[in-house]
Amino acid sequence: xxxxxxxxxxxxxxxxxxxxxxxxxxxxxxxxxxxxxxxxxxxxxxxxxxxxxxxxxxxxxxxxxxxxxxxxxxxxxxxxxxxxxxxxxxxxxxxxxxxxxxxxxxxxxxxxxxxxxxxxxxxxxxxxxxxxxxxxxxxxxxxxxxxxxxxxxxxxxxxxxxxxxxxxxxxxxxxxxxxxxxxxxxxxxxxxxxxxxxxxxxxxxxxxxxxxxxxxxxxxxxxxxxxxxxxxxxxxxxxxxxxxxxxxxxxxxxxxxxxxxxxxxxxxxxxxxxxxxxxxxxxxxxxx
Amino acid sequence: xxxxxxxxxxxxxxxxxxxxxxxxxxxxxxxxxxxxxxxxxxxxxxxxxxxxxxxxxxxxxxxxxxxxxxxxxxxxxxxxxxxxxxxxxxxxxxxxxxxxxxxxxxxxxxxxxxxxxxxxxxxxxxxxxxxxxxxxxxxxxxxxxxxxxxxxxxxxxxxxxxxxxxxxxxxxxxxxxxxxxxxxxxxxxxxxxxxxxxxxxxxxxxxxxxxxxxxxxxxxxxxxxxxxxxxxxxxxxxxxxxxxxxxxxxxxxxxxxxxxxxxxxxxxxxxxxxxxxxxxxxxxxxxxxxxxxxxxxxxxxxxxxxxxxxxxxxxxxxxxxxxxxxxxxxxxxxxx
Amino acid sequence: xxxxxxxxxxxxxxxxxxxxxxxxxxxxxxxxxxxxxxxxxxxxxxxxxxxxxxxxxxxxxxxxxxxxxxxxxxxxxxxxxxxxxxxxxxxxxxxxxxxxxxxxxxxxxxxxxxxxxxxxxxxxxxxxxxxxxxxxxxxxxxxxxxxxxxxxxxxxxxxxxxxxxxxxxxxxxxxxxxxxxxxxxxxxxxxxxxxxxxxxxxxxxxxxxxxxxxxxxxxxxxxxxxxxxxxxxxxxxxxxxxxxxxxxxxxxxxxxxxxxxxxxxxxxxxxxxxxxxxxxxxxxxxxxxxxxxxxxxxxxxxxxxxxxxxxxxxxxxxxxxxxxxxxxxxx
Numbered sequence: 001x002x003x004x005x006x007x008x009x010x011x012x013x014x015x016x017x018x019x020x021x022x023x024x025x026x027x028x029x030x031x032x033x034x035x036x037x038x039x040x041x042x043x044x045x046x047x048x049x050x051x052x053x054x055x056x057x058x059x060x061x062x063x064x065x066x067x068x069x070x071x072x073x074x075x076x077x078x079x080x081x082x083x084x085x086x087x088x089x090x091x092x093x094x095x096x097x098x099x100x101x102x103x104x105x106x107x108x109x110x111x112x113x114x115x116x117x118x119x120x121x122x123x124x125x126x127x128x129x130x131x132x133x134x135x136x137x138x139x140x141x142x143x144x145x146x147x148x149x150x151x152x153x154x155x156x157x158x159x160x161x162x163x164x165x166x167x168x169x170x171x172x173x174x175x176x177x178x179x180x181x182x183x184x185x186x187x188x189x190x191x192x193x194x195x196x197x198x199x200x201x202x203x204x205x206x207x208x209x210x211x212x213x214x215x216x217x218x219x220x221x222x223x224x225x226x227x228x229x230x231x232x233x234x235x236x237x238x239x240x241x242x243x244x245x246x247x248x249x250x251x252x253x254x255x256x257x258x259x260x261x262x263x264x265x266x267x268x269x270x271x272x273x274x275x276x277x278x279x280x281x282x283x284x285x286x287x288x
Numbered sequence: 289x290x291x292x293x294x295x296x297x298x299x300x301x302x303x304x305x306x307x308x309x310x311x312x313x314x315x316x317x318x319x320x321x322x323x324x325x326x327x328x329x330x331x332x333x334x335x336x337x338x339x340x341x342x343x344x345x346x347x348x349x350x351x352x353x354x355x356x357x358x359x360x361x362x363x364x365x366x367x368x369x370x371x372x373x374x375x376x377x378x379x380x381x382x383x384x385x386x387x388x389x390x391x392x393x394x395x396x397x398x399x400x401x402x403x404x405x406x407x408x409x410x411x412x413x414x415x416x417x418x419x420x421x422x423x424x425x426x427x428x429x430x431x432x433x434x435x436x437x438x439x440x441x442x443x444x445x446x447x448x449x450x451x452x453x454x455x456x457x458x459x460x461x462x463x464x465x466x467x468x469x470x471x472x473x474x475x476x477x478x479x480x481x482x483x484x485x486x487x488x489x490x491x492x493x494x495x496x497x498x499x500x501x502x503x504x505x506x507x508x509x510x511x512x513x514x515x516x517x518x519x520x521x522x523x524x525x526x527x528x529x530x531x532x533x534x535x536x537x538x539x540x541x542x543x544x545x546x547x548x549x550x551x552x553x554x555x556x557x558x559x560x561x562x563x564x565x566x567x568x569x570x571x572x573x574x575x576x577x578x579x580x581x582x583x584x585x586x587x588x589x590x591x592x593x594x595x596x597x598x599x600x601x602x603x604x605x606x607x608x609x610x611x612x613x614x615x616x617x618x619x620x621x622x623x624x
Numbered sequence: 625x626x627x628x629x630x631x632x633x634x635x636x637x638x639x640x641x642x643x644x645x646x647x648x649x650x651x652x653x654x655x656x657x658x659x660x661x662x663x664x665x666x667x668x669x670x671x672x673x674x675x676x677x678x679x680x681x682x683x684x685x686x687x688x689x690x691x692x693x694x695x696x697x698x699x700x701x702x703x704x705x706x707x708x709x710x711x712x713x714x715x716x717x718x719x720x721x722x723x724x725x726x727x728x729x730x731x732x733x734x735x736x737x738x739x740x741x742x743x744x745x746x747x748x749x750x751x752x753x754x755x756x757x758x759x760x761x762x763x764x765x766x767x768x769x770x771x772x773x774x775x776x777x778x779x780x781x782x783x784x785x786x787x788x789x790x791x792x793x794x795x796x797x798x799x800x801x802x803x804x805x806x807x808x809x810x811x812x813x814x815x816x817x818x819x820x821x822x823x824x825x826x827x828x829x830x831x832x833x834x835x836x837x838x839x840x841x842x843x844x845x846x847x848x849x850x851x852x853x854x855x856x857x858x859x860x861x862x863x864x865x866x867x868x869x870x871x872x873x874x875x876x877x878x879x880x881x882x883x884x885x886x887x888x889x890x891x892x893x894x895x896x897x898x899x900x901x902x903x904x905x906x907x908x909x910x911x912x913x914x915x916x917x918x919x920x921x922x923x924x925x926x927x928x929x930x931x932x933x934x935x936x937x938x939x940x941x942x943x944x945x946x947x948x949x950x951x952x953x954x955x
Contacts (some may be wrong), residue, residue, distance in 0.1 A: 479670060482899035551845050551890060554849075
């Protein structure tokens with residue numbers, strides 16, 4: 001009796017199905033796939049050596065020979081852009097992955113434990129947040145020295161605090177929901193409650209934010225690289241290309257515009273994916 | 289007294305909260321949410337806990353399961369001291385005492401299927417093989433009147449009443465002996481409310497479950513509970529057999545509560561000449577009997593001394609210096 | 625009883641529709657009700673019965689997108705409210721027809737004192753000066769019996785308890801001396817002792833102001849306390865209409881009968897509750913015939929073919945939408 005169950009089944013395995021039903025998620029996925037393929041097969045795709053200087057062909061506008069033009073050293077912008085994808089993606093992905101993991105753990109723990117522990121942790125994170133990202137990254141990078149690994153670590157540390165903040169707020173409201181209380185009454189341990197009952201209900205907030213923070217990570221990488229604390233030149237990264245192009249923005253617009261476009265497309269792809277993922281994780285939205 | 293008889297015995301339970309404090313906050317204040325609360329739930333019976341919002345009834349319910357840690361008093365279940373239990377002993381107790389919540393929309397994890405929600409307690413407590421677990425879940429879900437197909441679905445696919453059934457099934461899978469039901473039907477339509485009460489009644493009879501049934505609805509409590517405790521501002525002001533308490537209330541507050549409860553009968557319209565005031569804040573309770581500012585019978589010691597919960601008739605207790613008198617009930621003078 | 629009184633509000637054939645998956649489905653189906661002057665009409669039903677949608681339709685407070693009044697008229701002071709311009713409508717709202725809701729906190733502005741909020745309504749609709757409006761606000765707070773009203777006039781909504789907030793809402797609704805008060809579950813969120821106070825107060829104010837009250841609730845106990853007449857709604861239509869005494873003494877529709885049997889009473893023992901099996905059909909899948917047929921113990925094969933009409937039952941003003949019951953009383 002009273003058992004009229006609606007007829008739209010949504011099984012646990014339906015996550016991928018739901019994800020793939022969203023048309024925009026395909027756009028995001030396709031974009032990101034292209035970007036990743038470009039990064040992996042850079043040596044096969046790039047028409048020139050990205051480091052090869054050509055004094056004769058300095059600051060050439062886009063043409064049939066140099067599709068995206070050349071820079072002030074006569075290096076092919078397209079080739080540099082293609083190789084730059086590798087650095088930017090690596091730095092962005094790994095740094096954000098580290099920051100997201102550590103940050104979410106701190107945020108959930110602080111929110112769930114609460115009290116003095118929460119106040120201390122959040123106070124420390126506020127101190128970190130009060131430094132401009134660039135300044136903090138600069139300090140850490142300067143301390144560690146210039147290398148790709150250190151760049152990733154520096155960027156990851158600067159992004160921990162925002163992730164902890166994002167993770168903490170929903171944790172506090174979820175902690176008061178009856179199903180968390182029910183879990184305690186059923187004898188579940190705190191690790192299980194945090195991992196199984198709180199994390200999946202807030203991960204979408206974190207994932208959606210991660211795409212935005214990845215853009216910030218790519219920007220920080222650019223700034224640090226330019227200052228000389230990132231990947232040392234002449235290795236091409238999108239960030240250093242924009243900074244270099246910025247100097248010649250009036251005579252050679254292509255230098256700054258194309259790497260900016262590359263960042264824009266990457267961020268767009270990440271945002272589309274983030275949104276689609278959020279909808280796919282939520283069983284309520286999935287049913288529609 | 290504390291032999292393993294399957295009973296829940298609560299003695300002098302107290303819970304205080306502090307509000308305010310902090311560097312720039314308002315002055316720190318101690319709120320006595322629950323004060324000197326004692327009752328017993330014998331095995332297989334239902335005890336109702338009624339009162340208005342803020343009277344502390346939900347705090348009592350949660351303290352029993354140590355979802356809130358009480359500050360004083362003892363909670364003994366089947367001879368085991370609940371407040372002293374740690375680790376494995378506490379886990380074992382949690383298996384035997386379960387809770388059903390009021391809000392069916394908040395009590396289930398939206399990301400877990402019903403199957404996952406029901407399996408989880410059994411897995412965590414390592415009770416049985418995969419097959420035994422599957423059987424147990426099917427039994428539980430059919431016991432609450434839902435089809436097995438419900439297991440594959442998510443909470444949002446169900447109505448409020450169906451979710452409440454699932455919440456009950458989740459409490460059942462561990463084969464508990466006592467269920468603390470915190471307003472389990474308050475959020476439901478009356479026709480659905482009756483369905484859920486039916487389910488709970490059936491379980492009580494079939495499984496011999498004990499219930500601590502928290503509710504603000506006197507009708508529901510009268511229907512479901514043999515005995516009742518009436519709470520006002522953190523204290524029990526009256527207890528006894530439900531029908532007797534509601535038919536011949538001793539405490540003026542019980543009478544007010546009963547007379548304010550609307551009944552579906554236009555010939556029995558409210559004839560309250562005046563209902564005075566509102567429940568005072570628990571942070572700033574009046575001295576003496578906390579009900580005295582609203583009480584028509586208040587006089588003498590009511591303003592200064594807190595009345596004790598004394599026996600006034602066989603099995604009837606009330607905390608009042610000037611209890612209501614009813615023909616047939618022996619009038620007991622203000623017992624100090 | 626109400627025949628010799630003027631009709632204050634007359635709803636005729638109201639049909640309110642919601643858009644679900646690109647199609648319009650009726651949540652209120654051909655509803656006709658009238659409210660006499662100085663009468664309290666209770667509309668009782670469970671969630672999904674369309675009782676709140678009816679109230680929102682009268683004042684045209686439905687969400688802009690996805691909801692519409694598909695048919696019918698709402699006659700008030702010689703005008704059809706469904707045909708008024710938005711501007712004309714806003715001079716009716718809060719002025720000659722006022723509404724109070726279940727959750728007073730969400731209807732009050734947390735950044736204004738209650739005095740200012742009541743005064744605002746008075747200055748807008750009656751064009752009074754600020755000083756006069758504040759004086760009137762104070763009078764209203766006293767009228768709804770807020771203790772120490774003089775000082776509370778300058779308090780903010782969060783400083784009031786739930787019951788006091790609802791009184792403030794009532795004071796605000798009374799500010800323009802409305803002809804009709806729509807009360808949508810105004811006591812549901814309150815404790816019983818406070819509910820009793822508010823109910824009695826509404827009754828007194830109705831007399832004092834000569835208002836008509838449309839009282840929407842799911843609680844039959846509350847209906848018995850306050851109503852003169854009762855409309856029982858199920859699945860978007862009125863299934864029974866009767867005076868309060870007739871409804872409780874002689875309920876006609878099987879749904880009304882079942883509803884009364886599901887309610888445990890505080891004042892006497894209920895042997896066994898009889899739950900109503902099944903659930904309300906969703907708006908997207910309304911059956912052809914009687915909407916209650918699938919849950920009804922009196923169901924005849926013919927019930928599923930044709931939608932029954934609301935027809936007179938024995939007793940003045942008693943109407944029921946159930947051919948089986950009508951047949952029984954005739955035969």
